Amino acid sequence: MEKDNFAIEGMVCASCAQTVEKAVAQLPDVTDVFVNLATESMQVEHGSQVSVQKIMQAVKNAGYVATLSNTLDQAEFEAKQAQTKARLLHKKRQMIGALIFAGALLLVAMGPMMGLAFPHFLDGMHAPKSASLIQLALVLPVLWFGKDYLTTGAKALFARHPNMDSLVLVGSGAALLYSLVNTYLAVVTEQHHDLYYEAAGMIIALVMLGKYFEDLSKQKTNFALTSLLTLVPKKALLVVAKGQTKEVPVAELKVGDTFLVQAGQSIPVDGIVLAGETTVDESMLTGESLPVAKRSGDLVNAGTVSQVGQLTCRATRIGSQTALSQIIALVAKAQGSKAPIARLADRIAGYFVPVIMGIATLGALAWFLTGHSLGFSLTIFVSVLVIACPCALGLATPTAIMVGTGKAAKAGILFKNGTALEQLSQVTTVVLDKTGTITQGKPAVTDVLAKPGLKRATILQLAASLEFYAKHPLAHAILQASTAETLPVSDFETLLGLGLTAKVNGLTYFLGNDKLLAKQKLSTEIPLLKQARALTQGGKTVMFLSTEKDLLGVIAVQDPLKQDSRHAIAQLHKLGAKTVMLTGDNEKTARAIAKQVQISEVISDVLPADKAKVVLELQAKGQKVAMVGDGINDAPALANANVGVAIGNGTDVALDSADVVLMNSDLSSLAQALLLSHKTLVNIKENLFWAFFYNCLGIPVALGVLTLFGGPLLDPMLAALCMSFSSVSVVLNALRLNRVKLN
Structure with missing residues (x-):
């Protein structure tokens, strides 16, 4: 099985993500596919019978554009950042232009009703012909600035996979078409007719405003990955002949190359220190804020920062093999993945837009057939289409996962x-x-007891001499604890399950557990054994040093707790x-x-x-x-x-x-992970609740339920404003996870 990642262009809501998923899932030999609206990406697991080109073509047939995006290196990241920046700037300009003309249109349309002093030719009641044509002229630039949304909606509609933009297109289009007919009548009859140009224009402008702020907010959810990708320097100091250095692009470094890292510089690739000493800030890698000392023989990692000294290193892992690249790959994969809780939202999103269109049509028709005007019914139709927002459903889970996993990666x-x-x-x-998780995984000598007349140092020296050729952790602990030089041994023998024996200066010594001691049948010092039993009760591993005739000492070893x-x-x-x-x-x-x-x-x-x-x-x-x-x-x-x-x-x-x-072998990180998972799930549930509640509340209001009790009819422009910022609110709520205190 192969796994490929794709960047998807053209998605605007959860319905788009569902459309792409279904299109790719129908291909033969595709076993799993997931489209992430927040990251605008797709992960596909497939066999050899389906090629990358076929997957991309299936996405194209569904009305979107897919590009292969398996590698996530600095160059690709910078290119994506530049594209995103240019796209946001373009959206900002288009949005500002649309708001200016929509605002002017709203002022012309509503000004006379609010008693504002306007020229005679702008008053629809007194000069319907000129007022209608001027409003038409003002709405045309708004349509031009919002053409990307309208064409996207039209394509999805014609492909029978309507999305959020389709709702905007149909809603604003209905208001526009109604107004065009009435403009014609006003020109021909020179009588006043109701116009909804300002509703159509403001709907498009407000949707553009909301989408711009949504995209702006989504950039912040990816902050952790952005931070990781900018850690590695672009250049490295390659050591050439005679110790001279040459600045080269990091991408040109090969395994085995020698490179120099000066104080304050980031380490370009993973390596081993050949010469020099420094302290290194590894917080980006492990979440540990304290710097780590590095000297000859120590490993260093790409993206960490040398603080004070200069290091000469040999490259051991480059490119995608470095620890940082593996972390980036894992974070990117996690941020692009789906949580089981998202399944309900996905199922709803697949049917959402067609259902909303049906509700809007039936609602408008019901009001019209019960004697209400065409204008009233049109308002119902447009308001229902515009207020419904599948975006919030699509963003509820992935945005929270992006922020949650990003926050975790930083820790x-x-x-x-x-x-x-x-x-x-x-x-x-x-x-x-226990070992290596609760404890340090490195046993250390905690107690040394000696027979009266013998020194503790002598006991340790003899034990270290016997353990010199042993490879187990307890032997290492004794060798570390002894400061004296080891003595030569002969006739070394391992006693399976008991310990070991060897001769030192012609005298046979034994070092082992209580079973070995019992087997020796020695004349023992009672106080020494009592002390040994107390050490055993405390959870320590006790070893006995003896000759063939006498117990000489006791050594207690324990794997200490992590701090x-x-x-x-x-x-x-x-x-x-x-x-x-x-x-x-x-x-x-x-x-x-x-x-x-x-x-x-x-x-x-x-x-x-x-x-x-x-x-x-x-x-x-x-x-x-x-x-x-x-x-x-x-x-x-x-x-x-x-x-x-x-x-x-x-x-x-x-x-x-x-x-x-x-990453930092710190058990406190487990508690932090558990806390963050709790907080992230709560955040996802909050997002999903808001997305469902918003639609459950907004759609009945848009249908005119409040008017049955003497309440107001929802204005389509207010519906557009609510819809636009419902998605933004979901993203902003997800960003709250960045404020979770983990310490």
């Missing part, structure tokens, strides 16, 4: 799609792997999530750690392969489960969970088994 939280964002908000149980684990888990509880620790460690150690972070349910002694079964068992009890792990050993459990959350390391973002990636 080092990557949602892979809208489904993950929605499902995380529904999670009832968070299952946490934020207690606070993060408390936040999860505050958000209503139940927490479960899932670990392969023994129960004593697991419960000791769980007690420190206030987790009540512990499932211990679980093999990596069995973690997925535990997740399924929790789901079988009706719980919505989020599994949090490192994305490697926990992959099956991550895949089985309702939401898989992988703890990243700031560079590896392509974790296929996870739905959410926490």
Whole structure:
């Protein structure tokens, strides 16, 4: 299966998105298609039987334009930005022109009625011929400035896929046609006839005003992606022969090239430091505000900023392979995805415009047949068409997802799609792997106990000498803790499940667990063993150093908690999530750690392969489960969970088994992700409620229901104003997510 992304031109409302989706979905070998109105994009999953050209042709046949947009690099981004800027400027000019002439038209048409002093030839009651022709002359420029909307509406109407512009075209067209007939009658008879030129002109002008502000607001929803795409510099300092540097475009750097980064400069590609020291601002990558020290042998990432020193680096990943490019790709994919909650709005949008046209026609006909004037019925017809707004329905979900995922990305939280964002908000149980998630994943020596007469340093030196050739994490912890030089060993032997033995200076030593100690049947110091038991009760892993005849010392090792684990888990509880620790460690150690972070349910002694079964068992009890792990050993459990959350390391973002990636390995990010998912879903529901409520309230008012109770008839111009800003209100509500406090 192939996945392709397309940019779609010409869409104006949710009905357009539905039309494009249906056109592409009907192609053979297309398995999935989603059109996003907010991003004006389309994602298509298809087999080899359908080509990109066929997909683009299907979109063209539906009345729109599709262009392939699989890559999202800086050059393409800048070109799109320039196109968007030019399009907005053009819309602004057209909108201002339409408003000027529509305003003048409204003044001419309504001025005499309001008692304003006007020349005789502009008063329709006294000079119907000249007044009618002048109003006609004023409405023509408005039609010219709004021709893009009218032609788009006409094309969709003739293609039998009417959209919002079709409603505007039919509504304003009906008012215009009625006015043209009455203008002819006024010229021929020189008698006054009702005109609706000002309604037609203001409807078009106000729709243009609303669409301009909608497009302006939509640009702000994409702020996070815009920020990421501007992080990488355009130029890099390539190190050439004899240490000299040459400025080259970043696109020309190849893997293996040596490049120089000076203080204050952004790093152009991923690399490894060869020489120099500095601190690097990695907040764009991990959300962590504190700078990170970098020196020879450390990895650096594209888009991060060297603050004080100068670095010489070798390029390891370029172009789309860099961590930043992977993040950009994930954010773009998430922002272009659909959440399950959008399905209801999609179904309604598919039938919305034809239904509104039917309601408008039946409503106008009903009023006319019950004895009301043609002008009254026309007002009903135009008002219903104009006030109905499928745009708000189409924008309700994608705008909130764009802002929510963008806000998350800035905090080092990557949602892979809208489904993950929605499902995380529904999670009832968070299952946490212990090692590397709650704890640092790097065991450290916490206690060293020595037999009277021996020094702690001697115990550590002997243990480090024995562990020198061992590869396990506990050995590394002991080697890190010992400051003395290791001693030469001989006859090294691993005792499976017990520990190890070797000779140092001709004397045989043993280092291992309590089972090894029991097997030795040593004469032991009781106080030392009591202290060891206390350490074990505290959740620490205890190792015993002995000779063949005597216990020499005890070393306790523990994987320390991450600094934020207690606070993060408390936040999860505050958000209503139940927490479960899932670990392969023994129960004593697991419960000791769980007690420190206030987790009540512990499932211990679980093999990596069995973690997925535990997740399924929790789901079988009706719980919505989020599994949090490192994305490697926990992959099956991550895949089985309702939401898989992988703890990243700031560079590896392509974790296929996870739905959410926490870039900074910070558990507090999980609480932030949960909070943001809750807030985003609330925002989507608010948007959908407003979109439905607006139409449920507006359409009956436009149908003239209020007049049955002595109320006013809705003016088509007011209907146009309401319709234009309903979409803007949805976008502005989505932008409120940027103000959510995550800390």
